[in-house]
Amino acid sequence: MSGDETVIIDADGVKRALTRISHEILEKNKGLKDVVLIGIRSGGAFLADALAVSIMVIEKEQIPLGTVDITLYRDDVSGQIPHVQVGKTEIPFSLEGKKVILVDDVLFTGRTIRAAMDAMMDYGRPACIQLAVLVDRGHRELPIRADFVGKNVPTSIKENVKVVFDNNNNPLEVILEK
Amino acid sequence: MGEFKHKNIIALRDLSKEDIELLLSTAESMREINSRDIKKVPTLRGKTVINLFYESSTRTRTSFEIAGKRLSADTVNITPSSSSATKGETLSDTALNLLAMKPDIIVMRHSVSGSHYFLSKYMPNCSIINAGDGAHEHPSQGLLDLLTMKDRFGRLDGLKVAIVGDITHSRVARSNIQGLTKMGSSIFLAGPPTMIPPGIEKIGNTTVCSSMKEAIEDADVVMMLRIQQERQGKTLMPNAREYSRYFGLNPENVKLAKPNAMIMHPGPINRGVEMSSYVVDGEQSWVLKQVENGVAVRMAMLYHVCGGELE
Numbered sequence: 001m002s003g004d005e006t007v008i009i010d011a012d013g014v015k016r017a018l019t020r021i022s023h024e025i026l027e028k029n030k031g032l033k034d035v036v037l038i039g040i041r042s043g044g045a046f047l048a049d050a051l052a053v054s055i056m057v058i059e060k061e062q063i064p065l066g067t068v069d070i071t072l073y074r075d076d077v078s079g080q081i082p083h084v085q086v087g088k089t090e091i092p093f094s095l096e097g098k099k100v101i102l103v104d105d106v107l108f109t110g111r112t113i114r115a116a117m118d119a120m121m122d123y124g125r126p127a128c129i130q131l132a133v134l135v136d137r138g139h140r141e142l143p144i145r146a147d148f149v150g151k152n153v154p155t156s157i158k159e160n161v162k163v164v165f166d167n168n169n170n171p172l173e174v175i176l177e178k
Numbered sequence: 179m180g181e182f183k184h185k186n187i188i189a190l191r192d193l194s195k196e197d198i199e200l201l202l203s204t205a206e207s208m209r210e211i212n213s214r215d216i217k218k219v220p221t222l223r224g225k226t227v228i229n230l231f232y233e234s235s236t237r238t239r240t241s242f243e244i245a246g247k248r249l250s251a252d253t254v255n256i257t258p259s260s261s262s263a264t265k266g267e268t269l270s271d272t273a274l275n276l277l278a279m280k281p282d283i284i285v286m287r288h289s290v291s292g293s294h295y296f297l298s299k300y301m302p303n304c305s306i307i308n309a310g311d312g313a314h315e316h317p318s319q320g321l322l323d324l325l326t327m328k329d330r331f332g333r334l335d336g337l338k339v340a341i342v343g344d345i346t347h348s349r350v351a352r353s354n355i356q357g358l359t360k361m362g363s364s365i366f367l368a369g370p371p372t373m374i375p376p377g378i379e380k381i382g383n384t385t386v387c388s389s390m391k392e393a394i395e396d397a398d399v400v401m402m403l404r405i406q407q408e409r410q411g412k413t414l415m416p417n418a419r420e421y422s423r424y425f426g427l428n429p430e431n432v433k434l435a436k437p438n439a440m441i442m443h444p445g446p447i448n449r450g451v452e453m454s455s456y457v458v459d460g461e462q463s464w465v466l467k468q469v470e471n472g473v474a475v476r477m478a479m480l481y482h483v484c485g486g487e488l489e
Contacts (some may be wrong), residue, residue, distance in 0.1 A: 069207065072219040072249075072481075083182050083485025085200055086207040086478075122216045 008153055008161070009174040014134070017150030018047075018171070021132055022054040024148050025101055034127065035099045036064040040116050041087045043105030046169040047134055051103060066091035073115035089119070096124035101148075105163040105171075107133040110144035135174055137161045150174075182482040186306040188294040189315040190356040198360060202325050204478035205471070211248055212473055221481060222251035225282040229255045230272075231309070232288045237445055237469060238309050238318065242285045245476035251283070269293060273300035283483060285309050305483035313347050319444050320353025322475040324361065326468050327399055330440050335362030340393040340435070342425055343403030343452055344373040344414075350444045351403060355382040368393035369403075369425060372414045390425050397435040401442045402427050402452045418451045428454045432462065440464045 009017065029035050032055070039048025045067040052065050069087035102116055117129055132148035137155040153176070155161060160177040182200055190198065211219055227246040231239050239255065246253035267275075269288070276284065283305045286294060291312030298306045310316040328334055339358055345351050345367050355365050359382035367374060368390045379386050387393040394400050405421065415421045427441065441453075441462045449455050458465060 072211075072221040074221075083482045086204045086481070088207045089210050118220065122214065122219070124215070 004178040006176045006178075007173050008176050009135070009151055011173055014150070014171045014173060017134060018050055018054050019058075021148045021150060022051055022058055025051075025130075025132065026055070026059060028130070028147070029099055032059055032061055032063055034097065035101060036066065036093065036095070037101050037103055038066045038068050038091065038116075038120065039103045040112060041067055041069045041089075043163050043165070044103045046165050047105055047132075047163070047171060048103040049169065050171055051101075051132070064093050066093070068116055068119050070112055070115040070119055073118050075111060075115065091123055094124050095120060095126045098124075098126050100126040100129045101132055102129055103132050105134050106161050107131070107136045107144075107146050107149075108139055108161075110140045110142035113144050114142050134163055134171070135161050182485060185483060186294070186298055187317050187479050187483060188298070188306060188308045188311075190317050190320050190353050190360070191315065193317075193360075195360045198321070198324065198357060201321055201475070201478050201482060202328060204481060205321070205325055205474040208474040208477040208481075209471075211477070212470075217248050218250060219248065220250045222246070222249040222282075222484060225251040225484060226280070227251045227253045227283045227285060227480065228276060228281045229253060229309075230276070230284055230286040231256070232258050232286070233310065235287055235309070237472070238287065238316075241469070241472040242307075242309060242318070242476050242480075245473050245480055246283075248473070249477055249480055251480065254281075269297065270300055273297050277301050277304065283307060283480060286311075288312070307479055307483060310349055312349065313352070314349055315353045315356070316349040316444075317353050318472065318476050318479060319350050320357045321479070322468055322472045323350075323354055323401070323442060323444075324357050325471045325475055326442065326464050327440070329467065329471070330464065331398065334358070337363040337398045338366065338396060339363055339399040339401060340366045340368065340387075340397040341401045341403065342368045342390055342393060342427070344405055345369050345378060345403070346373045346375045346414075347406045348403050351401075352381070354401065355384055359383040366393040366397065370415055370421070391431065391434060394427075394431065394435045397439055399440050399442060400427060400432070400435050401444075404444065404446065405448055405451055418448070422451050426450075426452055426454065427457050429456050429460075432457055432460075438462065442468060445469070 037048045037052055039045030052063050055063050067090045069089045071086045130147040133146045134150040136146055136149045136152045139157055163174050164172045166172050180196055229239055229242055243253050281304055285307045287309040288311050291314035293311050294306050294308045308317055341351050358365055365384045366387050368387045443465050
């Protein structure tokens, strides 16, 4: 690791944050009835997997799990940027009347979340959408806030916050790059 | 996987293996949209797509139109009977007039090979997609054929693909030869000698066979081409019945291919000529899957050219 990187949440911290968020989700929604997890590809999807495991440990119940790719809902595709591959959206159940917990790794401008919410609406009318993130780094450009936050990290706009995953896509730690 | 940097898609010959892989992978993701209740994403909102078809087409034009609409683009169809071409306007004049209306993508089918390269010179700020030009290429058909083969085999290398029929007039064959060669498969051609153009074996990993039996023996894929009555005079084949006897796919000769080989046809099918109904409707037929994949592939093409760099 170079001198320009600082670990802001270590491995134990990530585990504790996910456990706490799991409890908060269960508390706020009074259990798992109608609750589904949707991870935003790719970091958010890995975290949604980890949250589902953690909820399984607490509640002994499998929460429905889906993945959304927001590429087609971005607000900057009209510009002349080379178009990247479109990932797969996999939501193997209806969202009609469900309490959707959207999961992302880092909350920054809020544009990704806006895109993900638009995508959710195309799959039906959820009862509500809540947002869970591992890190909230500030600098919002849209009126969006998270319901469940692992850690609030004040950052400069030039810095980069990155969640590191291991080869099995389990979250390892969170680093701040200057 | 990388980024797509082409503004136009005129021929699979112009694309790299990586470009083709990217388009197919995007198409696989686009398929999910087609299975939703609300079959629409906002990606190309505010983009105008003109479908300019100088030759008749139902499948390709409808497929491009649906693809554009599912990506929220505004799609407009222009067909020769309703356009100024019948009044004598040249292609370059049509191009300049369309350009004045500021379209973002033009999807064109034209009977002259290479006309899209000509059109692109007049339209520097607009993407051009080839929906078939003469006997040159039909890239969206080539890509949807590749996607369908990938669905069946999970890979596109090392396949033996037989293409049978009127190769001379077939842009579908040429796009498949280009695409399959880049992906690492081999192509075996068969057809009446009058319908095999000299030198075709030079454009890819292609072998010209002396009989249909030789081409389809042990093939993973048998692709039958339509006899294009509208493009040829009466001289190339004696009659449909004789053609069918030597180059038609029927329940007997289909057994020469690998068991469970996939049978493809770009459509529209002349039932009883190039394929018997038994084969068209049989379990090995992937014809309708091809059409289904067509929409997803065309969505991927429209999406990626919009991000291409101006040349």
